[in-house]
Amino acid sequence: MKSKKGELTTNELLEIILVVAGIVLLAVFFYSLVSPMWDKGDETSKAYLESLMSQIETADDGGVGEFFIWPIESNEGDPVGYYLVYFGDKLSISFAEERSFVSGGDNKNYVCICSSSEEVEICNACKDLKFPVILSGESYIGKGEKIAITKMEDYYEFKRV
Amino acid sequence: MSEKKASVDWTIGRLLTFVLLIIVLVLVIYGISTKGLNPLFERLGGMFDSVLILLHVKDDGFENDNCYVEKVSVLSDGDILLGNLYLNEAEKEKIELNVCRDSVCAIKGSEELGEYRFNKGVFEKKKGEEWGVYLFSIRDINVFKEDLEKLSLEEFKIKYDVDRTRQFVLTRSNILAIAVWSSGTWVVKDKDKIVYSGSSDDEALESFKELVNGPKIFGSWFSSFVYYGILDANDRDYFKVASVETGISNLVGDDGVNGFLDTEEDMINLKSEFSKIKESLLDEINFDKEDFQEIYNAHLIKNFIISKCG
Numbered sequence: 001m002k003s004k005k006g007e008l009t010t011n012e013l014l015e016i017i018l019v020v021a022g023i024v025l026l027a028v029f030f031y032s033l034v035s036p037m038w039d040k041g042d043e044t045s046k047a048y049l050e051s052l053m054s055q056i057e058t059a060d061d062g063g064v065g066e067f068f069i070w071p072i073e074s075n076e077g078d079p080v081g082y083y084l085v086y087f088g089d090k091l092s093i094s095f096a097e098e099r100s101f102v103s104g105g106d107n108k109n110y111v112c113i114c115s116s117s118e119e120v121e122i123c124n125a126c127k128d129l130k131f132p133v134i135l136s137g138e139s140y141i142g143k144g145e146k147i148a149i150t151k152m153e154d155y156y157e158f159k160r161v
Numbered sequence: 162m163s164e165k166k167a168s169v170d171w172t173i174g175r176l177l178t179f180v181l182l183i184i185v186l187v188l189v190i191y192g193i194s195t196k197g198l199n200p201l202f203e204r205l206g207g208m209f210d211s212v213l214i215l216l217h218v219k220d221d222g223f224e225n226d227n228c229y230v231e232k233v234s235v236l237s238d239g240d241i242l243l244g245n246l247y248l249n250e251a252e253k254e255k256i257e258l259n260v261c262r263d264s265v266c267a268i269k270g271s272e273e274l275g276e277y278r279f280n281k282g283v284f285e286k287k288k289g290e291e292w293g294v295y296l297f298s299i300r301d302i303n304v305f306k307e308d309l310e311k312l313s314l315e316e317f318k319i320k321y322d323v324d325r326t327r328q329f330v331l332t333r334s335n336i337l338a339i340a341v342w343s344s345g346t347w348v349v350k351d352k353d354k355i356v357y358s359g360s361s362d363d364e365a366l367e368s369f370k371e372l373v374n375g376p377k378i379f380g381s382w383f384s385s386f387v388y389y390g391i392l393d394a395n396d397r398d399y400f401k402v403a404s405v406e407t408g409i410s411n412l413v414g415d416d417g418v419n420g421f422l423d424t425e426e427d428m429i430n431l432k433s434e435f436s437k438i439k440e441s442l443l444d445e446i447n448f449d450k451e452d453f454q455e456i457y458n459a460h461l462i463k464n465f466i467i468s469k470c471g
Contacts, residue, residue: 014178031208089237091229091260093471097281100264100470104229106236120262139471 045113045125048082052111053127055149059156065149066161069142083114084147085123085140086133086158093139095121101140109133114140131155228261233268233465242465247454248274258469266470268462275455277462279470284463299460309453317453318446319345319360325394326442329435330402331369331409331422333385338372339399340365342439344446362439366432374423386420391438 008016048069055065069082085093085101087110092100101114101121109132114123131151135158141147150157192198223229233239233256243253248271257270259278267278276287277295286295299305308317329342340349340357347365349357349372357368373385387409390402408420413430422431 011175014175014182017182018178028205028208087471089468090471091231091258091469092264092266094264098263100260100262102223102229102260102262104223106231108237 041115041122042124044082045115048084048113049125049127052084052113056129056151056156059149059151062151066146067141067149067158068146069144071144080118081116081143083116083121083140083142085112085114086110086135087112087139088132095140129156133158136160227263228259228265230257230259232256232270233258236469238465238468242461245461246274246458247451248458258466260470266466268466274458274462277459277466279463279466284459284466286459295459295463299456302457302460302464305460306457309450309457314450315345315443318448326446327394328392328396329438329442330390330392330399331366332388332390332399332402333373334388334403335385338369338385340369341399342435343394345443362432362435366428366435370422370428374421387422388420391442 052067055067058065067084069084083095083101085103087093087101087103087107089106089108089110090103091106092102094100095116099121101112101123103110103112103123103126105126107126107128109129110126111129111133112123112126114121116122131154133156134152135141135147137160141158141160146161147158148161150159189198192201232254234243234254236258239258243256246253252271252273255270256268256274259265259267259269261267265278265280267276268274269276278285278287278292280292284295285292287293305321308320312320325344327343331340332338337352338350340347342362342365345360347357347359347362348355349365349368351372356372357365359365373387388403388407389409389412390407392398392402409422409427409431410420412434413422413427422428
C-alpha cells in the first residue's frame with residue numbers, strides 16, 4: 001500500500017530488502033553453477049590447507065600437530081605434486097632452476113599449499129599464520145614428507161620427521 | 162475534524178516476515194561478533210574477486226600468467242626503500258617489483274632509476290636492451306651514504322677506490338727513486354723504502370727532489386737524470402718510463418736542458434705542470450656524484466629484491 005505522499009511504506013521496504021537478498025543469493029548460486037569452480041588441484045590444495053590449519057590449532061592448544069603430503073600418483077592432467085611452502089614475508093621461493101613458487105601477494109607469516117605440474121607451480125590455497133615458522137632446510141615440504149608442528153613462545157617449529 | 166493516527170496494518174504474514182527478519186539480523190550480528198561468519202565472508206570475498214578477475218574488472222596481479230607485479234609503494238618495507246632512494250617522488254611511485262615463476266625477480270617501472278633484476282642468483286642491470294652483471298658492492302651502506310653526503314667527490318673516489326686514474330710517474334734513470342701519483346695519492350720510494358705516502362703534491366714532489374739530488378759535492382748537487390711518464394692504472398712496468406727517454410726537461414722546460422730536477426724554477430714548473438696533468442687524469446674518471454647515488458640505489462634495490470624473493 002502506498003502512502004499518499006508517494007513514500008515507501010514499511011511493508012514495501014521489507015519486500016525490497018527480501019527481494020534484494022533473494023537476487024544476491026540467486027546470483028551466487030548462478031555463478032556457482034556456470035563458473036568452472038571445481039578444480040581438482042585447487043580443491044586438493046584447500047583440503048591440505050584445512051588439514052594444516054587444524055594441526056596448527058592442535059599445536060596452539062599445547063599438543064604436537066602432524067602434517068603429511070601424500071605421495072599420490074597423479075592422473076594425466078593433474079598436478080604432479082603438492083607442496084607446503086612457507087613464504088614468510090617473501091613473495092617467491094625458489095623451487096628448481098628457473099622455477100619458483102610465487103605467492104601472489106604481500107603477506108606476513110604466509111603459508112601456502114602449492115601444486116606443481118610439469119610446466120608451472122601454482123599457489124592458490126594460502127593463509128597468514130599468527131606467528132612465523134622456523135623450518136630448517138628448504139622452505140617447502142613435498143611429496144611423502146612429514147612434519148611435526150610445535151608451538152614455541154613466539155613461533156611455530158615445523159620439524160621434518 | 163477527527164484526529165488521524167498513522168498505523169501499520171498488521172497481518173500474520175507481515176508479522177512472520179518481520180519476525181524472520183529480526184531472527185536473521187540477530188544471527189548475523191551474533192555471527193559477526195563471534196567471528197563465526199568470517200570463513201563465509203572470506204569465501205564470498207574470494208568468489209567475488211574471482212568474478213571480477215573473470216570479467217577483467219580486477220587484476221589478479223599476474224602479468225602474462227607468469228609474473229606477479231606489484232607497486233613497491235604498497236609492499237611491506239617498500240616505503241623504507243623508496244624513502245632512501247636518490248630519486249624524485251614522482252618516479253618513486255612508478256617503481257614495481259616483478260616476481261616471476263621462472264625465478265627472475267626484477268625492479269622496473271622508472272626510466273630514471275633503470276631496471277635491475279636477480280637472475281639465477283646474479284644481480285644484473287639493464288643497459289640499453291642488454292642485461293649486464295652488476296658487480297659493485299658496498300661493505301657498509303650507512304657509512305657509504307654518510308661519505309657520499311659528507312666527502313668531496315675526489316675524497317670519495319679515493320676512499321672507495323671505485324675508479325682509479327692512470328698513474329703519473331717520476332723516476333730516476335735506474336728507477337731506484339720513484340714517485341707515483343694515482344687517484345690523488347702519492348707514493349715516493351727510495352729503493353723499497355717509502356719516504357712519502359699521502360695526498361700532498363708539494364710534499365711528494367719535494368721529497369722526490371731530495372732523492373734525486375744530493376748529496377752536495379763541492380757545492381754542487383750530485384744529481385740524477387729524471388724521467389716522467391703516464392702509465393695505465395694497473396701498469397707496474399716503471400722501467401719503461403726511464404727507457405723511453407721522456408726526460409723531465411720536456412715537462413718543466415729545463416733551464417739547462419740537463420734532464421735534472423735540481424732548481425727551484427724546475428720545481429715551480431713541475432708543480433704547475435703536474436696540477437694540469439692531475440686535473441686531466443681526474444677528468445678521465447667519468448664517475449660523478451650521481452653515479453655514486455646510482456650505486457647506492459642499486460645496493461638498496463639488491464637488498465630489497467633479496468628480502469622479497471627467495
